[in-house]
Amino acid sequence: MSPDKPQGQEKPKKLNLHRHEMPKQPPEVRRGNFNEVALGYTSDLAIAEASRCMGCKQPKCVAGCPVEIDIPAFISHAARGDFAAAIRKLKEKNCLPAVSGRVCPQETQCESKCILKNKGAELAIGRLERFLADWEAEQGEVEIPRRAKPTGKKVAVVGSGPAGITVAGDLALLGHEVTIFEALHKAGGVLTYGIPEFRLPKSVVAREVDYVRRLGVEIQTDCVIGKTRSVDELLGDHDALFIGTGAGLPWFMNIPGENLNGVYSANEYLTRMNLMEGFLFPRSSTPVKKHRVVAVVGGGNVAMDSARTALRMGADKVYVVYRRSHEELPARLEESENAEEEGIVFKMLTLPVRYMGDEKGWVREMECLRMELGEPDSSGRKRPVEVKGSNFTIPVDGVICAIGNSPNPLIPSVTPGLDVTERGTLVADPETGKTTRDRTWAGGDIVTGAATVILAMGAGRKAAKAIHSFLS
Ligand code: SF4
Secondary structure, eight states: OOTTSOSOOSSOOOOOOOOOOOOBOOHHHHTTOOSOSBOOOOHHHHHHHHTTOOOOSSOHHHHTOTTOOOHHHHHHHHHTTOHHHHHHHHHTTOSOHHHHHHHSOGGGTHHHHOGGGGGSOOOOHHHHHHHHHHHHHHHTOOOOOOOOOOOOOEEEEEOOSHHHHHHHHHHHHTTOEEEEEOSSSSSOTHHHHTSOTTTSOHHHHHHHHHHHHHTTOEEEOSOOBTTTBOHHHHHHHOSEEEEOOOOOEEOOOOOTTTTSBTEEEHHHHHHHHHTSOGGGTTSSSOOOOOOSEEEEEOOSHHHHHHHHHHHHTTOSEEEEEOSSOGGGOOSOHHHHHHHHHHTOEEEOSEEEEEEEEOTTSBEEEEEEEEEEEEEEOTTSSEEEEEOTTOOEEEEOSEEEEOSOEEOOOHHHHHOTTOOBOTTSOBOBOTTTOBBSSTTEEEOSHHHHSSOOHHHHHHHHHHHHHHHHHHHO
8 A cells, every 4th residue: 555545444434423622711811912823623622533534535625725736645643643745745736735725715615615514513623723733842843845956047926925935835846946025024914914813823933935935936025016126127037937925905994084094904903913913012113002992893704703703802892793694704714703702793684884083083983784695696695784773873983894804906007018807916827827928827715815825825835837848
């Protein structure tokens, strides 16, 4: 039997329907600190969970993974307790396993396809991924794969988020000389500025960025492409270019009072907290006001992150205000459950229509309408419909608007020949990421609009293959 093939196929395996829970900080403790909520599997729990895998001959889980990880192979190594072989197998397709194991929506991807889902509970693939990445880091010796012979070709990557990191790592392994240009002072893109410490510790992001550096990738921070240097200049001294600048332009609702003090975009609020470490002020240099009653508008993961951050900053009450019902919440179930356990109050079927302030220009109240659900709209979800005359007010002194983001417009606006769609996303071939500019590829949120970390990584992987084939 190949060492990569799952064991135990000779004898039918006894089904274990029980999915092993991952220990977490209790809600009453974690709502008062910024430490990571989930504590990760122990070795014993990891082996027990991995041992549930049936080692399917035609594993459906792999088809659900945007980066095509050989899931049964890495799980079979883990089930035998050979964690070194397991992480080696995992990293053949995923250079950010500690990140994706924490923040990917596995429940709608690999785990949703797992055969065990219909027989009790799907395998906890994401938790095992996370365990293996953390186990390797604890050993103090992260294995660096051998790079192909240098090709003499140079590739510029704009943006150090999940798409940029993946394309850079893949191309470096193939022997190309890769430089990432990052606009902020720290690498990691949305992983660094967008996702809070309690969900994705910055030390974990730094560890995985460091891994890509050790693959030979150079990272230049504080370099805003489109301002500091142009795309044309980069193409002048590189053979190919990848744009992965993400979706960081926040949306507002354009309702009265959004310019009052105390009303933020989630993007600004979370950047102040995550990248600038506002929660450590005055040890850090960025202050963040402590609000007493905060309303977060929106229902996605960014809304949950903002609400839970405001709670940890000492707010007495935090509302999530969402115009549809619980069933339509776009956030991961795990995140909305965590938020509820911590005491976040969900105001469903509620639409803000204006904010009112005091004489000094600080927000003091929000006016909302009640909604009811009508027929499904183009997204397939039931359309929220206003209930006429149902206006009511909620006293607040902080509002965080987390209703979505558009792609960063800087590069398309100053680069001739780079076509954009009506939504402001870059026009790119879905299979290769090739844009309308010569020698230029793109992937991640700049092409799809705001999506998930693993989809951005998948786009980076496809573009790396296309760029490599072009350079070869
Ligand atoms: S579908 Fe589930 S049980 Fe089958 S190989 Fe994948 S993880 Fe294992």
